[in-house]
Amino acid sequence: MRKLLQHGLAALLVLAFATPASAQPSNRPTALFAEESELAITIEAPLGSLVRNAPRSTAPVQATLILTGAGEPQRFAISLSARGITRRTGGVCSFPPLRIDFGDTSLRGTVFRGQGKLKLVTHCRPGSNFEQNTVMEYTAYRLFNAVTPVSFRVRPVRVTYHDTDGRRSDETRFAFLIEDVDDMAHRNDRVALDVLSGVVTSSQLDPDASARFGLFEYMIGNLDWDQTQGHAGEECCHNSKLIAQTQQTRTGVISVPYDFDYSGLVNADYAVPPAGLPVQNVRQRLYRGLCRHNDALPGAIALFQSRRTEIMAAVTGESRLNEARRRSAQQYLENFFEVIDDPARVQSQLIERCRR
Template identity: 45%
Template sequence: MTLTLQVPWSELLRTKNEKRRYPAVLGYVDGAGSEHRIEATVETRGLTRLRICRFPPLMIRFARHAALGTDFAGQRTLKLVTHCRPGAVAEQYYVQELLAYRIFNHVTEHSFRVRPLRITYEDASGGESHGTRFAFLIEDLDAVAKRNGYRRSPRAQFAQGDFDPLALTRFMLFQYLIGNTDWEVLSGPEKDACCHNVRILVPADAPGPMVAVPYDFDASGLVDASYAVPNERLPIRSVTQRLYRGFCLHNDALGPVRREFLAKRDAIFALVRSEDRLSGDRKQATIDYFEAFFATLDSDARFAREISGRCRR
């Protein structure tokens, strides 16, 4: 999808650390050739990327009826993942992050859907244009919840036994696949903010086990961003080192989930090979990285040593 996003970029980038909303106009031409212009607001978001990115990630907010009759009808808020910094290397990071979301879509419906964009950033205040860049939109959490029969959990802390064992084991093995340790499912950095790079959903109509929906994969080994480092409390020295962080309580679910991933092997590699925005070197590095994951799943000894035997109590 090709869009324009008109915002007073000079002001936003100068004040990116301030919690402010800026007027925006999102424009695109639909498949029938009709032009649409949607009034919205944008604000900066994120933690690490807000700090290190020249062009930070954004939240787009639509007024209640502003998007009626457009491709964005029914949407109220959407996260926009931007190119962060100038240059082809930075763009490759976020193509690979998009790929991570799409792989998890193949693993489970309890996942954020994403939409790749070519987006032109027009300065509403007459400042310099920021050109046309790769970006992608992330589905709103309430949309994920609704299509799965869930709702957001209002709680700030959780116990291991609160979660659906199969669903959480899919989450854990996916994070191991992409080499991501930058998340937490039981609590957040603050008492009232759960959880780190994860959102928790509960069944909408009756009590039942919870599911964890991950996001933000730029600190994964798959992406291997130059700014990404593992938490110093973990026994790894590089984000490309895999570390299984699943719970021993759910080890009985590892067998069936292992078989699920092995059954999806061809589909996962097909996703990688079909991602034409990836450079040849990046694509081959991704294939090699995933081959190592599946080699572990193919070997009972390696699986016991690296995964089931490394669980957290």
């Protein structure tokens, strides 16, 4: 394996550099995710009761989304519901992540055209530190966008929450929307697989994409994921989505990660490593890529090295990060590149610690 690492890096370098160009999606993103500018929206809903009931219920409520900014405000009738598991039910957040459902509302001629249901990643609690966590998680998505187009796009929004119950004061917070999985798959000439946990096995995963997935999660220090497994009897997978050429395809399946709040890069106050792993905190990296895809790891390393400038620029250029969080993120990522630039450390910290 050491010989593969030393000679494979050079041999695969050209291939790795070519990967982003050859893998460019043939379909454009929807209008909402074609740009990165921050949108200003207001959500009017019975937020008092929705937030109070969130730990026990994801039942939707009728609400209004108002798009403000240039021109006349645009109003959309939506259904709004709490979503997620840990942030909603774990007792760590006072405000849940949300799901927006446009239903049959006409969206023609608006930035939301083509949308149906959208995940809105919200603040966990009031306070600047929690808002910085949301900005950092948004940035984590942008880091993977810099590596590959086979990733979820995100759109930043500044949301004013107005409680029609009259129980909560208006508050304005940073949040972001996540591209729908079907749109992400279509953009990359694939379909999202509708399968239960464990139906797709690790042997059916695309080796290059699997190695890329594992290396990215290592880069951001995230252990809260699985490429093929999730909760028994539920849709696959844990904090990842599977896409393939067709619903029946079981070769070259690609797992695409999402949900990075438990990563060391974000370093949320409530984040802890999964039980049973030899790490003390989420800032401590542990490689969990699959051993069966170690042959593809040199190519993944070369790809990340070739995208180093873009990866670092995603942090440097994120104006919503304060300087302390920016410097912390930059140093955390620099430490990652120090590892993958050193063949001996790649051998000991990645290849020899892969997941069997």
